[in-house]
Amino acid sequence: MHTHDLSLWTHDHDFGSVREGHAERRTRWVVALTLGAMLIELTAGWFTGSMALLADGWHMGSHAAALGVAAYAYAFARRHRSDRRFSFGTGKVGSLAGWSSALLLGAGALWMLVESASRFVAPLPIRYAEALLVAVLGLTVNLISAWLLRGDDHDHPGHVHADHNLAAAYLHVLADAATSVLALLALGLGMALGWAFLDPLMGIVGGLLVGSWAFGLARRSAAVLLDADDHGYLARTVRTRIEQDADNQIADLHLWRIGPGGFACIVALVTHAPRPVAHYRALLAQVPGLLHVTIEVNQCHLPACGPPATAARGGACDAG
Structure with a gap:
């Protein structure tokens, strides 16, 4: 308590x-x-x-x-x-x-x-x-x-x-x-x-x-x-910041505008060596416009991580 x-x-x-x-x-x-x-x-x-x-x-x-x-x-x-x-x-x-x-x-x-x-x-x-x-x-x-x-x-x-x-x-x-x-x-x-x-x-x-x-x-x-914008530049920036650190892979990413100049972000990532959530928040701290960030960390138990597209071939991590 x-x-x-x-x-x-x-x-x-x-x-x-x-x-x-x-x-x-x-x-x-x-x-x-x-x-x-x-x-x-x-x-x-x-x-x-x-x-x-x-x-x-x-x-x-x-x-x-x-x-x-x-x-x-x-x-x-x-x-x-x-x-x-x-x-x-x-x-x-x-x-x-x-x-x-x-x-x-x-x-x-x-x-x-x-x-x-x-x-x-x-x-x-x-x-x-x-x-x-x-x-x-x-x-x-x-x-x-x-x-x-x-x-x-x-x-x-x-x-x-x-x-x-x-x-x-x-x-x-x-x-x-x-x-x-x-x-x-x-x-x-x-x-x-x-x-x-x-x-x-x-x-x-x-x-x-x-x-x-x-x-x-x-x-x-x-x-x-309607949250219908793909926010391509911002999404690429978030992916780059997260995936260039260790062997992290983003499995799910949601971005939407919550006001002039402000975006909310939900990131679900997979990694072999999980770090505290504060570590991943720090990676995104300097991204312009991110005002509300939620991060989900999943540990990978398989030998090699890959992007979600490899799941059909049996090579993706099993989030657990």
Whole structure:
């Protein structure tokens, strides 16, 4: 019976809260900026009678709502980061929010395509001066927002951190900035050359662009939610660290993301000369991104160890 404290062998499940804290603050600033722009456009549209300003004001409101989802996800993860009901912490809340935002982006892209197609069939008069003012204002707000949301979140060999919630917020801003640029191009040429068809054409181009971004974000965040990524670089690193030590062979390896920049790992290894679990943990201590490691050590009783593929030929170790 243990009569001493177990704190040496326990740990909290707060993975990545420092990084998420910075992202949460930036996202809140962008939500506030977007809401401010929305109120300015709605007020100006009301007093000037401009439907273009009113329409873009409500459009800004829809983006503020989508960005609000990202901000809420950060707040939820922060409030529940010590909740033991979340076995591996709340890191995946961001990926869930990213997937939800991808659906909103996809719906927006579909609306852009349908509305633009309808403008080819039934063109509407365009008030170019007001529309250009709206596009410039929208682009300015989105460039400032993109600067606030900029970060080093990426996912490639050696850098395994990826905040899908922040990526979703950034994509919302980037999508709006792209549509503003396309709108400026279409409106400028339309006003100068009388090419009214450019407005719905650029709408279709923008819808396809935003739709492709939404699909990519949905695919990446869904892979995290379903633990469907093979994590090739990280898996090779873990195998190399373990199998270069003595005659160790990894019989079973599981890796999955538990938050931005954080992975959990389960390693089952076979060896002729078992060492304490702490020895194998030390081998993986410098692997970037490994935050939660569980190791199972099995002693081999056969003359020679080999990889699992040799089991069918009778040459693999018998774990016991």
